[in-house]
Amino acid sequence: MTPHTEVSGPREILQLTMAFYGSRALISAVELDLFTLLAEKPMTAGELCDRAGMHPRGARDFLDALVALGLLEREDDETYANSPAADRCLDRCKPGYVGGYTRLADTKLFPVWAHLTDALRTGEKQVPSQGGFFGGYADPEAARSFLGAMDAVNSGVGHALAGALDWKEHSSFVDLGGARGNLASHLYRAHPHLHATCFDLPEMEQFFQEHMKSLDMTGQVHFVAGDFFQDALPEADVFVVGHILHYFGLRQREDLLARIHQALTPGGVVLVYDRMIDDDRRSAALSLLGSLNMLLTSDEGREYTPAECTRWLSASGFTDIRTTAVSGPDTLAIGRKHR
Numbered sequence: 001m002t003p004h005t006e007v008s009g010p011r012e013i014l015q016l017t018m019a020f021y022g023s024r025a026l027i028s029a030v031e032l033d034l035f036t037l038l039a040e041k042p043m044t045a046g047e048l049c050d051r052a053g054m055h056p057r058g059a060r061d062f063l064d065a066l067v068a069l070g071l072l073e074r075e076d077d078e079t080y081a082n083s084p085a086a087d088r089c090l091d092r093c094k095p096g097y098v099g100g101y102t103r104l105a106d107t108k109l110f111p112v113w114a115h116l117t118d119a120l121r122t123g124e125k126q127v128p129s130q131g132g133f134f135g136g137y138a139d140p141e142a143a144r145s146f147l148g149a150m151d152a153v154n155s156g157v158g159h160a161l162a163g164a165l166d167w168k169e170h171s172s173f174v175d176l177g178g179a180r181g182n183l184a185s186h187l188y189r190a191h192p193h194l195h196a197t198c199f200d201l202p203e204m205e206q207f208f209q210e211h212m213k214s215l216d217m218t219g220q221v222h223f224v225a226g227d228f229f230q231d232a233l234p235e236a237d238v239f240v241v242g243h244i245l246h247y248f249g250l251r252q253r254e255d256l257l258a259r260i261h262q263a264l265t266p267g268g269v270v271l272v273y274d275r276m277i278d279d280d281r282r283s284a285a286l287s288l289l290g291s292l293n294m295l296l297t298s299d300e301g302r303e304y305t306p307a308e309c310t311r312w313l314s315a316s317g318f319t320d321i322r323t324t325a326v327s328g329p330d331t332l333a334i335g336r337k338h339r
Helices: 010-017 019-031 034-040 045-052 059-068 084-089 099-113 116-122 140-162 182-190 202-214 250-263 285-297 306-315
Strands: 072-075 079-082 172-176 195-200 221-225 236-242 264-274 319-327 330-336
Touching: 010 019, 019 034, 019 059, 019 099, 034 045, 034 079, 034 084, 045 059, 059 072, 079 084, 099 140, 099 285, 116 285, 140 182, 140 202, 140 236, 140 264, 140 319, 140 330, 172 182, 182 195, 182 202, 182 221, 182 236, 195 202, 202 221, 236 250, 250 264, 250 306, 264 306, 306 319, 306 330
Parallel strands: 172 195, 172 236, 195 221, 236 264
Antiparallel strands: 072 079, 264 330, 319 330
C-alpha cells in the first residue's frame, strides 16, 4: 500500500484543487488524436498544429504541459514524441488504448461529479434511473469505445488471473458479467484446455461476437445470455467476478455470491476482483474516490475492503479465503467450495 498523501500547506491544497487541469489537458490531447499522430513519428509544435488542427497560440504551453505530466517527451527543445506509457495506452491503433475511457470521463464523469455535494447530502445517485450511468448500448460506436477502454484497463488483471491458480486442476470457468469476452480470451489462451464461458446480458452478445472474430477466437469462448440475479448460472469449476460487486448493495452482493457457490462444482473456486479499499482505509485514495463514484452512479454501490469481501465469501460457504493485489488498484479475493 502507498502512504496517504501528505498535505503540508497551501501549495498541496491548490494542486489538489486544480488537479482537473491535467485531466482536461489529457482529454483534449485524446480528442485531438495527438498521441496517435505522434505514434507515426516525432513532430515539432508547428507540425502538430498543422496535423492536429491546433492554433499556435497556446500550443507550445499545451505540449510542454503534457511533457511535464509525463505524457510526452521533448527532443532537441522543439520535437515532441510520445512517452512510453502514452505510446502504449493512448495510440488508438494499439490494443492497450484507453482513450475511450477519457472520453467517458469527459462526457459522463465530469458532469456527474459536479453533483457530489448533492449526493453527499441526499445519499442518492445523480444519474437517471432509466439507463443508469453509461446509458446502455443503444449507440454501438459509443459502446465499442467504452468496452475497448474497459478491456485495456482490465488486460493486466487477465494476465494476473492466468497465474493465480493451478488451472490444471480445473476444466471450466465462467466470467460473470464478462462483457465482450476479453478477459475470458486471456484465460483461454493461457490455458486452452478450459471450457470458457462469458455470461452477460443479451444486448452484449453482438459485441462479444464481433470481438471474438477480431481476435480470431470465434467458437473458442462461449457466450451465455442472462441476468445473473434472475437466471440460472452455468455450472463451472471457476467463477470470475470482476468489477461487479461494487455496483450493488449488500443484500445483492450476498445473494450473488450464494448463487455462485451453488453453481460451482465441488472443490470449485471463485475469483473476485475489484478496486478494493485498504483495510485501514487510509492509503487507497483512488479506490475511496471510486467509491464516491459508485455513490454518484448507482443505487447502493460502493467499493469495499478485503476484510469485508472475506466476510461475505465466508458467509456464502466459501473456505480457504485469501486476498492479494493483482493489477493496478485491483485486489483479488479467492475462495473455495468444499468438495
